Amino acid sequence: MIKLEHVTKRYLRKVALDDVTVTFHPGNIIGIIGENGSGKSTLLKLMAGLVSPTRGNITIDGGPVTRKASKKVAYLSEREELYDCFTVRETIAFFASQFPDFDREKAEKLMRFMSLKPQQRVKHLSKGGVARLKMTVTLARNAPFVLLDEPLSGLDPFVREAVAESLLSFLDLSRQTLIVSTHEIQELEQVIDTVAVIRDGKVLKVADVEDIRETKGKNLVEWMRELYG
Numbered sequence: 423m424i425k426l427e428h429v430t431k432r433y434l435r436k437v438a439l440d441d442v443t444v445t446f447h448p449g450n451i452i453g454i455i456g457e458n459g460s461g462k463s464t465l466l467k468l469m470a471g472l473v474s475p476t477r478g479n480i481t482i483d484g485g486p487v488t489r490k491a492s493k494k495v496a497y498l499s500e501r502e503e504l505y506d507c508f509t510v511r512e513t514i515a516f517f518a519s520q521f522p523d524f525d526r527e528k529a530e531k532l533m534r535f536m537s538l539k540p541q542q543r544v545k546h547l548s549k550g551g552v553a554r555l556k557m558t559v560t561l562a563r564n565a566p567f568v569l570l571d572e573p574l575s576g577l578d579p580f581v582r583e584a585v586a587e588s589l590l591s592f593l594d595l596s597r598q599t600l601i602v603s604t605h606e607i608q609e610l611e612q613v614i615d616t617v618a619v620i621r622d623g624k625v626l627k628v629a630d631v632e633d634i635r636e637t638k639g640k641n642l643v644e645w646m647r648e649l650y651g
């Protein structure tokens with residue numbers, strides 16, 4: 423369980439997250455949805471232990487988010503974080519050397535699923551190829567919490583579909599929890615169990631997607647439109 427209590431994150435004068443209290447329960451796929459600049463990346467970075475809160479408290483499974491606890495988190499950054507000169511296979515070997523929870527067998531399966539060529543150099547990969555490789559090295563970790571920051575951003579529909587499918591095929595929800603930030607609600611609607619809507623640094627609402635469909639008779643896009651007014 424990841425718990426944030428009254429968390430504020432300020433960058434100089436900018437308040438990126440404002441007094442956020444929210445709990446993310448294990449075994450779910452949680453979508454963090456919000457407009458540009460609403461605070462999604464900041465929320466994920468805080469949970470990954472990459473930035474510290476200005477105020478408030480964050481715990482993972484009851485413990486503080488120290489460097490050690492953040493090993494429980496596999497984090498895919500929105501930004502580039504691969505070495506250009508490495509091949510796909512060398513990249514996988516590098517990540518395997520960095521994380522004790524890296525599953526090489528799973529990485530091989532992911533590599534094939536993502537149609538990546540082992541000898542291809544990162545610098546020769548397309549944008550979609552880089553996204554698929556980042557996803558491969560992130561999902562190959564058997565970390566209890568997997569945090570993906572905008573994994574579908576800027577990708578064509580075929581790649582988006584492959585990436586969304588990989589979430590269901592390669593996650594073990596009996597042991598893992600996925601938190602994914604996105605604008606592409608439609609592609610991820612089928613896989614998300616819980617949605618957290620964020621606006622201007624505040625978590626507006628956390629809701630069960632099944633509940634939105636059944637009780638409110640709406641799809642996620644309609645529900646979001648109503649929420650934003």
Ligand SMILES: Nc1ncnc2c1ncn2[C@@H]1O[C@H](COP(=O)(O)OP(=O)(O)OP(=O)(O)O)[C@@H](O)[C@H]1O
Nearest residue numbers: 433436437438456457458459460461462463464465
């Ligand atoms: N390192 C930083 N220094 C200063 N301001 C920052 C920094 N990182 C983020 N911000 C600001 O904090 C606010 C929230 O940013 P954040 O990246 O968390 O939003 P986001 O919802 O992920 O946006 P996007 O969808 O565009 O990636 C924005 O106004 C952004 O400009």
